[in-house]
Amino acid sequence: MTAEARPLRIALLSYKGNPFCGGQGVYVRHLSRELARLGHSVEVIGAQPYPVLDDGVVLTELPSLDLYRQPDPFRTPRPGEYRDWIDALEVATMWTGGFPEPLTFSLRARRHLAARSGEFDVIHDNQTLGYGQLGFGAPVVTTIHHPITVDRQLELDAAQGWRRRASVRRWYGFTRMQKRVARRLPSVLTVSGTSRQEIIDHLDVAGDRIHVVHIGADTDLFSPDPAVAEVPGRIVTTSSADVPLKGLIHLIEALAKLRTEQPDAHLVVVGKRADDGPVAAAIERYGLAGAVDFVKGISDAELVGLVRSAQVACVPSLYEGFSLPAAEAMATATPLVATTGGAIPEVAGPDGETCLAVPPGDAGALAGALGRLLADSALRRRLGLAGRERVLARFTWRQAAIGTAEHYRAAIAAQGGHPAAAVRTAAPIAG
Template identity: 85%
Template sequence: MTAEATEASLTRDRSSLRDRSGGGDGERPLRIALLTYKGNPFCGGQGVYVRHLSRELARLGHTVEVIGAQPYPVLDTDDAPAGPQASPAPGRVTLTELPSLDLYRQPDPFRTPGRDEYRDWIDALEVGTMWTGGFPEPLTFSLRARRHLAAHRGRFDVVHDNQTLGYGLLGGPGVLGAPLVTTIHHPITVDRQLELDAAPDWKRRASVRRWYGFTRMQKRVARRLPSVLTVSGSSRQEIVDHLGVDPGRIHVVHIGADTGLFSPDPAVAEIPGRIVTTSSADVPLKGLVHLVEALAQVRTDHPGAHLVVVGKRAENGPVATAIRRHGLEGAVEFVKGITDRELVDLVRSAQIACVPSLYEGFSLPAAEAMATGTPLVATTGGAIPEVAGPDGETCLAVPPGDAGALAAALGRLLGDQDLRRRLGAAGRERVLARFTWRQAAIGTAEHYRRAIARAGAARRAGGA
């Protein structure tokens, strides 16, 4: 089946999918509180998740109030912020701002707030944790969210936490006013271990341990959660292994690409030698340094090969060091702050999209690149193979952390137009069939209803 036929089939099935999800199944639409302590989609996958999931839940007829802190989410809303009392109308997305002290904002990260900025003891805790080298936001956001939800008891049918995993979210419906469902994209302990492995000395390792001190809280909270959603089978196993969560409480709901936005467009000219990748931070997890090293090798046979990185360049990080070492200053470009449309056109213009990560809990960049029909080179780190598919069929797959293997795959694709076309078309079909935000919203809503039913049964049993 072609990509166009698959897309048409999904469109024909829309009404039946709606009936399965809620809002069209004879049950009333749900009122959802979606919590995100860091929701800007340009800061990583959590923000992308909140934006697209909330939109598709609203399209299914549910009401979604996103409750977030800085950097605030970018949402497809009705442009009417939720007031302190009135609930938004069904089928709409609104944003309620629950501000932190924003201690890591640019251009003055790790700032000391003025006396007039302190509002309560949670603010003092936030500053004190930062001063001791820790990262306070998951804990302090959870405490503010707990207070907010308690003040609006009865407003929501379900509370959906997007990987805050803070102590403030424990206590069940009696405290939060509604049953809790939590998404864990992947355990942050994975990031912690990769940074520890890459640390050059004991001072850096001590700093990493202090910064990731919040993961001890997240592990304790995760073990007490009644319902956990995750985005891949790989992440599910990591949550069991790293966080000790009962596997019977963990459910996989794949996320996906916005296949209407991320789509092929023959009018966008392909730029010879262009390789595009996304890297939200210069950290070992993203594997960008290995891609830079691979680019240096590729340019021996393909001197026009160049890399465009969607993300911010760290001037003194390991990637910048590798670029200087290999003399690639003119062959690597970083772009940030671009619109969705500009991002899509950038991916369309590339001959190759690359995901060099050592680990991913899902890999939205892989799904989005495949949706545009751009051929993909990706590692086998974490859940990436679940998204990208079999080597040689829907992508070229290489071991994580292997610059030589990356270089060989990139060089092979740059030199074979027919292979690029075949992998691009097969990748698009795979995403349409498996990884769309509508399918993610339907699966998520089904778990909301199960959580609500479990909470109701427990309440009745307790009353009896």
């Protein structure tokens, strides 16, 4: 068997793997499954919340102290829970207002991998970017979905008062480490052309070391079902209420405007309800308590059923490095209204052809686009069908796995593990 063809032994690292909250867990689950289907041996090494994986993928638990678990986030561990100096560092960082997990996971991973030297052909890190990553030894490929410095800036812009701004700066202190580590990594994957440019601009990573491999939707699961009836006026979105980057506050404001003309319009948010904060205040201010529902912890099948039942899916984010919710909604042939924030246009496609596009942060434009779709069944059907065709052609997990494996082989070859010919298979996937 040639070097280019033989199956690879892959360690896929994930410091935060919840597949029901955030794109990193979704990425680990679906990429690992498709890599295994291609014949590779994949072992996911992760911390809490542990990823949910499919058959054919091994999970190795590398536990943290799980300081942010529900229902007791920011907890103080009992004395008997401390195992070593890394645990002490984790707690000390939390006590001083920082977020320790990228650093402490990377240190635990380095120790774990050192004890298993030679077992893996390549180590794939999923956006940890911790100092421990610089000592892994084996060929390393890392995925940066988008620089967390973008989240940091948006949180600072939304912060009220100097105390809140100081707290945000301290919490995001780990981004300085991530920038230093990213600049020293030989092979960086990202999920969109927009994210690639953000990594160059924010993290100072050389452009020739960054490769775009689009991720995608599970197009077998997220698929149309004509038997599912649309619920009149239903809009669905995936968002965390307390994350300014997701733009939910603007969608709430848009819904208030929309209901003056289309009173059956209502919103289902896949995500956690915030008991206070700007979103909760806006729902109360506009009298929308009966028109906005939050659902969380639902199964994949329940999520698909919810998206299919909506007349419109909406991505109101101010910025996205890719936007899995957009791809998944389009895969079900649910028509999409989306902002032009970050990489969303790269996924959703041209305005009026595969979606309706609006500027980020513009509640009036959101209300207009949502109202237009809710009122026009022919437009909904046309955009829905075109959206699914776009996803099938460009954004599937099998395509993502093939492109990622090509870059694994290039990284191995660059470190002398394979003949140089392997590099020729690893041209960047165009963004």
